[in-house]
Each structure stands twice: as C-alpha cells, then as structure tokens.
Amino acid sequence: MILLFLALFFKVINPENVRSTATVITKNMAVFFVPAAVGLMAYIEIVSHNFLAIIVGIAISTILTIVTVALVQERMEKRGKKGDTVHE
C-alpha cells in the first residue's frame, strides 16, 4: 500500500492506469472478507462466553478514540492558525 502510494506520488506509475482497478477493488473490498467472517461460526463459543468483554470493550474504546482524535486535531489546528499555516 505504501509502495503504491509512493510510486503514484513520485509519478513512477501513471494514476490513470490504476484508477479503474483500484476503485472497483476498494469499493467492493468487503466481499473478500467473507471467508474470514464466516469463520465466526467456528468461534461461537468464545464469543458468547466473552460477550460482555467484547461489547463493552469495543464501545468504550471506540468512544475514546473518537474523542481523542477530534480533540487533538482541533487543538493543534487552532494553535496552527495563530501562525497562519492553516487555511479552511
């Protein structure tokens, strides 16, 4: 992923050549997860056994991630504005 990005960035590859393939693949990426996701049936026991840990863990951690990312970005942007490096 990083190599492709760098190759495009430094104009090693013409973006036009990858656009259609890359767009189709990334837009429908979810279909490639099917084999792994169906594997959930093999883990039903673990999931039902740890149901609370999973749900509470994911919920709280997701909220914390949203809050920290938003606050850090907004703070840093404001500070940057004083030095007028940021435009909106």
Added chain:
Amino acid sequence: MNELLEQLKPLFSGEVFLLTLVMGSFLLGVFLYKRTQITLLQPLLITMLIIIPFLKITGIEYHTFYEKTNILNFMLGPSVVALGYVLYEQIENVKGNVISILTSVFVGSVVGIVSVVLIAKAFGADRLLMASLAPKSVTTPIAISLAEKDGGAPALTAAFVVICGLFGGLVGPIILRRLGIKSKIAKGLAMGSSSHALGTARAMEMGALEGAISGLAIGIMGIMTALLIPFAEWLF
C-alpha cells in the same frame, strides 16, 4: 430430506457453487443496502447471515468452505495495496496539516488499542481474544492480516471490525456534536480512524471534506496500528 441433502452435498461443497453463492449473497446485500440505506444492513453481514446457516444445514465444514473460497481470501492482499491509490487521491486535502493529522491519529490509535485490550483483560478475556480485539478500529483487510500476525483469530477480528464500525458510525456524529468540534478535518479524522469505512460513510454525509479526510484517516490508522500492534503484546 436428509438423504437428498446427502446426495447434493458434493455439488454444494464444490468450488464453483460456493463462490457463486458468496457472490450472489453479496450482490443481494449490496442491493438491499443501497435500496434501504440502513447502516445495519452491511453486505458482509447479509452474506454471513446467508452462508452460515447454509453451511450448518448442509453440514459442510467451515474448513472445506474456507479452502474452496480461498481465492477471495487471497484477494485481500491486493485490495490493501489498492488503498494506496485512495490515499494518493486525497493527498491534496492534507497539505499544511500533515503534522497535526499524524499526531492526532497516532494518539487515537494508542488510546484505541490500549483501552480495548485493558477492558477486555479486566473482563477476563484470554490472549486469543485480546489479540483479535486490538486491531478493531482498522479497515478489515489490514485488521485481518494484523490479527493473523499477533496470534488472534482473523474471523473474530473481522466480526469485531464490523461491530466497531457500526457502533462508531452510529454514535460518532452525536459525540462530535456534544464536544462542539468545529474543524471539518477533526470530524473526518475522528470518524475514519475510529470506525474505518463505516465511519467514512457517515462522514460523507457531513460533507465532502469530512468524507475525504475520513478516507485518509483509514489509511493512516492502518499504518499506525500496524506499527503499534507488536507493542500491544506487552499488555496481554
């Protein structure tokens, strides 16, 4: 009935049949999702709801299914590479904010991994579960390959990623409003780094810039998490 199933089993467990079934279910899922616009009706979820009962009824082992549909699993790799193009497309939006974006996503990534692992541990989760939970905020192809590497179960991770995306997409906009966040970049970053593609779908509804930044956040979050996961093992 059972005899009939027994006779049809070789057909049902064939490569062509299973791949067609997966593709068909997925297309049905895409169609339903586009028609109804209900966030919960993810094509992947719908496909799971069709395939799992089908395998149970026909008695086909998961192991067989996995082998027969391995081509899809193989395509995960190239699809992660293709994300590089998405990143390239959005690079224009970032100029002038590179440092703040990298910092906030890095902090978010640390907080996300540490909190989910510690909470799971407090509930008495075992190592397999913690390793599967750690990459939950990343887009599925990256999350799955990370889970594989750090001793988690890719199937569990795939499910956790979907749960995380659904939840974040649902509560994200509410939290951002409560916090009084004004910066469009901050909103997009928060959605994308916490809830990957599902968060990005919601960020798109807020606006084009939020959506683009959110898409970018998926990529950065993927890289940051890939770098951080090896250290997460100290927490297990």
